[in-house]
Amino acid sequence: MSSIFQSSIGRKLIMSITGMCLVLFLIFHLSMNFVAAFSGSAYNAVCGFLGTNWYALAGTAVLALGFLLHIIYAFILTVRNRKARGSVRYAVEARNSKVEWSSQNMLVLGIIVLAGLGLHLAHFWYHMMWAELAGNEYEIGATDGTGWLQYYFSQIPVVICYLVWFVALWLHITHGFWSALQTIGANNLVWIDRLQKISAWVAGIIFAGFAVIVIGFALKVFPLFD
Amino acid sequence: MEKNITVTLRVWRQKDAKSKGGFKEYQVTSTTDTSFLETLDILNEDLVSKGEEPIAFDHDCREGICGMCSLYINGHPHGPATKATTCQLYMRRFKDGETITVEPWRSAGFPVIKDCMVDRGAYDKIMQAGGFISVRTGSAEDANNILIPKEKADEAMDAATCIGCGACAAACKNGSAMLFVSAKVSQLALLPQGRVEAARRAKAMVAKMDELGFGNCTNTRACEAECPKGISIANIARLNREFLKAKLKD
Structure with a gap:
């Protein structure tokens, strides 16, 4: 069993499992953000509850390891894969219409996602969890998640950067989700097209959900109640 | 109605495996009902009559069943026709005056031998690693001795239509041979006769594929889209299952 991760399928299995965990985390993150859309104080309570207790820190460490x-x-x-393709490239390459653009550009999309993640961590994680751990103090408190959302998403360039990030994430998950299931073998002739549609829906919901939060805070519509 | 067609063929010429190759252009006239390989034959006859070296390319049955013909034509393995091999490609697919780019398969697993001819011996080596069943072959058994559900038999037959031409690895941006290996694993794994050695087969064939330097499958479906036999990537999911199950039991 130890040699499983030295095989081509084993290496893909690592991508598949870590990718699925990251999608699960995104869904969890999005559901938390929706609390902010309705109630600022409730969202701050969630931020305070998660705070820097051991399970939040352990979760963050596992997540970081998965990402890494x-x-x-x-x-x-x-x-x-570049090595397997050989040193001489085709002079003419016609993309088949049945091949998704995102599937051919997962690395580029992943790099954009990573850049967006860096920005997001600098904006929120650094000023919230890290501030609490390091004892740093800012005008907006470490558990005032709603305050940070209002502060950053009132800036148009930040909103544009986040939306670009979400588009890259959307395209990445559109292919990544069903591809992960295919890699673990959870696919067959009947489910192949269904899984691609489910994948498009999952990616679409994640994209739309995060985009609504950012746009809602940019337009000062959120939080809806307090 | 048959018409004459004149095209410019931009063909990859390479003296041998070690030489550096390049494109050379030739003008050739054939008819719309002439096959692409026959057009290359016409060009080669012309080259030979001029005392020039003919273009080397693989071909055999010219009926789309042997898997010998290859050629990457205008950006597609086996050319622009869907679910057809190069030998089933006709000149009516092209326009009069068109420039057609002809290249060999590009994959580290398929080194160029000469011009557009590549060494696809790697697929034979993968088959030798486990693409068979070890049974004593006596006279043919009664077909009803081992009952197989029709769906299984159909799926196995569909996988068995893979002719091992290499278009999958040629189309894949990762140079992956997973569609080929999965078809060969599936055609046996789906049948009771092949189940006995299913775990050993999946492990051995994947190990050989990795050893020969083929890339990792990223499920782009380019292989499936370009496969002349329409082999589904559902077979790749089956191979993944077979392989992971076998490895977990180790």
Whole structure:
């Protein structure tokens, strides 16, 4: 069993499992953000509850490890695949209309997602969880998640950056979700097209959900009640 | 109605495996009902009559069943026709005066031998690693001795239509041979006769594929879209299942 991760399918399995965990995290993150859309104080209560207790820190560490593995293996696979393609490239390459653009550009999309993540961590994680751990103090409190949302999404360039990030994430998950299921073998002739549609829906819901939150705060519509 | 057609063929010429290759252009006239390979034959006859070296390319049955013909034509393995091999491609697919780019398969697993001819021995090696069943072959058994559900038999037959031409690895941006390996694993894994060695087969064939330097499958479906036999990537999911199950039991 140990040699499983030294095989091409095993390496893809790592991408698949870590990718699925990240999608689950995104759904969890989005559901938390929706609390902010309705009630600022309720969202701050969630931020305060998660705060810096051990399970939030352990969750963050596991998540970071998953991200790291996903990124490292993405580069390992890309290098190996470029080598497998050979040194001489085709002079003419006509893209088949049945081949999704996103499936051919997962690394580029992943790099944009990673850049967006860096921005997001600098904006929120650094000023919230890290501030609490390091004892840093800012005008907006470490558990005032709603305050930080209002502060950052009142800036148009930040809103544009986040929307670009979400589009990249959307395209990445559109292919990544069903591809992960295919890699673990959860696919067959009947489910192949259904899984692609489910994948498009999952990616679409994640994209639309986050975009609504950002736009809602940019237009000062959110929080709806307090 | 048959018409004459004149095209410019921009063909990859390479003296041998070690030489550096390049494109050379030739003008050739054939008819719309002439096959693409026959057009290459016409060009080669002309080259030979001029004392030039003919273009080397693979072909055999010219009926779309042997898997020998290859050629990457205008950006597609086996050319622009869907679910057809190069030998089933006719000149009516092209326009009069068109420039057609002809290249060999590009994959580290398929090194160029000469011009547009590549060494696809890697697929034979993968088959030798486990693409068979070890049974004593006596006289044919009664067909009803082992009952197989029709759906299974159909799926196995569909997988068995893979002719091992290499278009899957040629179309894949990762140079992956997963569609080929999965078809060969599936055609046996779906049948009771093939189940006995299913775990050993999946492990051995994947290990050989990796050893020969083919890339990792990223499920782009380019292989499926370009496969002349329309092999589904559902077979890749089956191979993944077979392989992971076998490895977990180790």
